[in-house]
Amino acid sequence: MKRRLFAPALLMLAACTSAAQAATYEMFRDPNCGCCGLWADHVRTENEVPVEVTVTQDMTRVKQQHGVPQDLWSCHTMIVDGYVIEGHVPAEQIERLLKEKPRGMVGLAVPGMPIGSPGMEMGNRKQPYQVIAFREDGSRFVFASYS
Numbered sequence: 001m002k003r004r005l006f007a008p009a010l011l012m013l014a015a016c017t018s019a020a021q022a023a024t025y026e027m028f029r030d031p032n033c034g035c036c037g038l039w040a041d042h043v044r045t046e047n048e049v050p051v052e053v054t055v056t057q058d059m060t061r062v063k064q065q066h067g068v069p070q071d072l073w074s075c076h077t078m079i080v081d082g083y084v085i086e087g088h089v090p091a092e093q094i095e096r097l098l099k100e101k102p103r104g105m106v107g108l109a110v111p112g113m114p115i116g117s118p119g120m121e122m123g124n125r126k127q128p129y130q131v132i133a134f135r136e137d138g139s140r141f142v143f144a145s146y147s
Contacts, residue, residue, distance in 0.1 A: 023081035023098055025051045028062045036076040039088055039119030043078075046091030051078075069140075072109035072132060083107045088117035093131050093144050104135045108143055117146070 025043065029036035040051045056062060062077050063070075066084045074087025084107030085094055097108055109132045110117055116126030126147070133143040 023049070025049050025078060025080050026054060027051055027076055027078040028054045028056055028059065029076040030057065030059050031055045033075045035088075035113065035119045037119075038121075039076065042118040043091045043094065047095055067106050068109065069134060069138075072111045072134065074109065074111060075113060085109075087111060088113065088119050088129075089131055090118050090144070090146070097133075097143075102133070104137060106134050106136055108133055 025047075027036065027040050029040075037053075040053060043049065044051050059075075059077065063073055063086070066077060066079065068077060068084055068086050072086055076087065078085040080094060081098055083097055083105065086107060086109035088110045089108045093108060097105070110129055111132065112129075113120050114127040114129035115122050117129055128145070128147040130142050130146070131144040132140050134140045
């Protein structure tokens with residue numbers, strides 16, 4: 001009986017630990033932005049995933065095409081497993097989103113470019129910021145806070 005319970009437990013553990021690795025990560029960025037590459041490196045390292053990068057001059061079109069509310073815009077946009085990741089969202093929150101898969105969720109955003117967020121490190125300087133989750137129905141909520 002123990003053997004029958006052990007195999008399903010291993011499968012569940014494997015599914016939980018590989019949620020981030022199973023997804024495709026495609027980042028869109030402006031060719032003139034330096035912090036975008038730093039943030040992509042953060043995601044690659046923390047989630048141990050490859051990140052495909054598409055350089056485009058028309059980031060407005062990318063954001064509008066993927067339904068990012070204008071007041072949540074930042075410098076880069078990533079599509080991961082159908083979700084939109086806007087701006088300097090910490091890799092741990094992307095992984096959490098992929099594990100939880102909240103119903104009706106469009107994505108996560110860190111509006112602007114807060115100092116101290118991944119890719120925007122400046123020594124010990126840090127600005128508090130929030131990761132905002134946004135849904136298909138237009139509603140939003142704070143997914144995580146950093147200070």
